[in-house]
Structures are given as C-alpha cells and as structure tokens.
Amino acid sequence: MAEQTTLESLLEMGFERNRAEKAVAKTGNQGIEQAMDWLMEHEDDPDIDEPYVPPVGNVLGGGNADSQSTTEQPTLADTAEGIANAENTCIDSETGARRPLTEEEKLEQVRRLEELMRVKQAERREREREEELEREKQRRKQGQELQQIRQKLQDDDMKKLAELRRREKMEDKLARQRVKEKIARDREERAQKFGGGGTPSTAAASQPAQPSPSSPTSHGPPPTKKEYDESRIQVRLLDGSTIATVFKAQEPLAAVRVYVQMNSNVPEGQDFTLLSLYPRHVYTELDMEKPLKELGLVPSAVLVVTKK
Numbered sequence: 001m002a003e004q005t006t007l008e009s010l011l012e013m014g015f016e017r018n019r020a021e022k023a024v025a026k027t028g029n030q031g032i033e034q035a036m037d038w039l040m041e042h043e044d045d046p047d048i049d050e051p052y053v054p055p056v057g058n059v060l061g062g063g064n065a066d067s068q069s070t071t072e073q074p075t076l077a078d079t080a081e082g083i084a085n086a087e088n089t090c091i092d093s094e095t096g097a098r099r100p101l102t103e104e105e106k107l108e109q110v111r112r113l114e115e116l117m118r119v120k121q122a123e124r125r126e127r128e129r130e131e132e133l134e135r136e137k138q139r140r141k142q143g144q145e146l147q148q149i150r151q152k153l154q155d156d157d158m159k160k161l162a163e164l165r166r167r168e169k170m171e172d173k174l175a176r177q178r179v180k181e182k183i184a185r186d187r188e189e190r191a192q193k194f195g196g197g198g199t200p201s202t203a204a205a206s207q208p209a210q211p212s213p214s215s216p217t218s219h220g221p222p223p224t225k226k227e228y229d230e231s232r233i234q235v236r237l238l239d240g241s242t243i244a245t246v247f248k249a250q251e252p253l254a255a256v257r258v259y260v261q262m263n264s265n266v267p268e269g270q271d272f273t274l275l276s277l278y279p280r281h282v283y284t285e286l287d288m289e290k291p292l293k294e295l296g297l298v299p300s301a302v303l304v305v306t307k308k
Contacts, residue, residue: 006024007020007024009032009109010024010032010035010039012109012110012113013113013117015039016049018051018052019048020039022048023035023036026038032113032116033120036116036117036120040121040124176262179258179262182255183258183259186251190230190246228249228298228299229248229250230247230298230299231246231248231292231293231298231301232244232246232299233245233246233247233292233297233301233302234300234302235259235260235274235302236302236303236304236305237265237266238265238266238272238305239265241265243263247292248292249292249298249299251291251292252289252290252291253295253297256292260274271308272305272308273306273308274304276302276303276304277302277304
C-alpha cells in the first residue's frame with residue numbers, strides 16, 4: 001500500500017501544522033512513529049505552539065551548510081511546501097511513477113495511523129500509571145519508615161521516663177527507711193534510758209528539799225536553770241486530730257516533719273508547713289535544719305500543720 005509523508009499523515013490525524021512541522025524537524029524526518037512519540041512527550045511544553053525557527057544550516061535532508069555554493073539545501077519551509085504539493089500522491093509499486101492516492105487508501109492510511117496513535121497513547125498512560133504506582137509505593141515506604149522512627153523515639157522517651165520515676169521512688173523509699181530506722185533507734189535509746197535507774201519522779205523525791213527562792217530567810221546562790229535534753233512535741237493535723245511524741249533536743253525540726261509525714265493522714269506528695277501559735281511563727285526550710293532546742297521547742301511545744 002502506498003505510504004503518505006510524515007507531515008501529511010500528522011496533519012490528517014488532526015495535529016496543527018506548526019506542531020507537525022516541529023515534530024518532523026526535531027526527529028530528523030525519521031518517520032511517523034518517532035514524530036508521534038515526540039508530540040506526545042512534548043505536548044505540555046510551554047513553547048510547543050511557538051513557531052519553529054531552525055538553526056542556521058539545519059535542514060531536514062541533512063547536508064553541510066558550507067556546500068550552499070554548489071547546491072543549496074531545502075529549508076523546513078521548503079520541505080513543508082514540497083510536502084503540500086505532493087499531497088494526495090504516492091509512488092506506484094510497478095511503474096515507480098508518482099500517482100494520486102485513492103480515497104480508500106487515504107482512509108486506510110488515516111485509520112492505521114489513528115490506531116497507532118491510540119496504541120502509543122495507551123502505552124504512555126500505562127507507563128505513567130506504573131510510574132505513579134511506584135512513586136506511591138515509595139511515599140508509603142518512606143511514611144512507614146518515618147512512623148517507625150517516631151515510634152522508636154517515643155518508646156525510648158517512655159523508657160527513660162519510667163526508669164527515672166523508678167529511681168526516684170527507690171531513692172524516696174530508701175530515705176524513708178533511713179528515717180524510720182533513726183526514729184526506731186532513738187526510741188530504743190529513750191526506752192533504755194528511762195527503763196532502769198528509777199523514774200525521774202523517784203530520783204527527784206530522793207533529793208533533799210530545797211528552800212523556796214521566795215523565802216526571805218533563804219540564803220545562798222540562786223538555783224541553776226535545768227537543762228532539758230528532750231522535747232515532747234504535739235502536732236495538730238489538718239483534720240483537727242493531734243499526734244505527739246518525744247524527740248531529742250538536738251534533733252532538727254526536719255525530724256518532726258518526717259514524723260508527721262509517716263504518722264498522719266496528710267496525702268502523700270502534698271506539701272505542708274509547720275507553725276507555732278504562741279508566739280506565732282511559720283517555720284521555713286532553713287528552720288528545718290536547726291535543732292529543736294535552738295528553735296525554743298524544748299522541753300515541749302505545740303505545732304500546727306498548714307497547707308502551703
């Protein structure tokens with residue numbers, strides 16, 4: 001069957017002349033398939049509809065621009081004009097002479113080219129679909145990897161936080177245990193001290209009666225002030241109940257605070273302060289390190305628990 005020219009075939013398929021001429025020039029007039037591939041690949045180019053201006057010396061049929069002195073080569077416009085003049089003609093396979101195409105041959109040629117174009121477009125759509133699927137796979141893979149990294153970081157942070165809390169609880173437990181042991185030792189020492197040798201009241205009864213300082217007939221130096229080495233502390237809690245125990249005079253006020261924490265109904269973790277009513281004084285963190293004797297809480301005192 002007779003073949004149409006590339007430019008003519010593109011024009012009959014509905015392509016604009018400017019695009020068809022540009023496709024023929026860009027593919028070096030190598031055939032309809034190459035021209036169609038180039039048109040489909042560059043149909044979205046911003047300059048696809050701009051007039052094509054071939055470089056100096058560029059011709060469809062090739063050749064050297066320096067040979068124009070002997071034989072001048074046809075330009076793209078000349079080629080397009082020649083194609084237009086040769087429209088509706090073909091070369092007879094028997095005689096070799098150019099003859100016009102019949103209507104049936106034209107229709108068959110157009111139908112074959114349209115089928116080829118549909119195949120090319122289907123191949124292009126399939127290729128683009130596969131590329132889009134591959135890009136989607138890559139996006140999902142990257143998203144999963146990013147999620148795994150975030151989850152790992154979150155798990156590491158939770159483990160560190162849990163370990164920190166565990167250590168804090170252990171240290172708090174050890175501190176409470178040390179305080180309990182100290183209180184137990186102090187109680188044992190007090191029990192041993194007051195358990196033998198008689199009670200203080202018996203010892204006082206065995207002492208000879210001292211003359212009253214107010215007696216006008218008494219003589220001699222005034223009695224010395226008694227030194228107390230213990231203090232009985234009574235604590236009034238938030239709900240109005242009270243607790244009491246005995247402490248060494250040299251124990252810090254912090255020992256009273258720990259005793260309240262362990263033997264009262266104050267919620268664990270709730271901070272509180274201690275104060276005395278007469279005279280009114282709120283004890284600070286600095287006071288917690290001072291001995292009871294220095295704070296004037298010997299031989300006895302009443303303290304009140306208040307919320308911070």
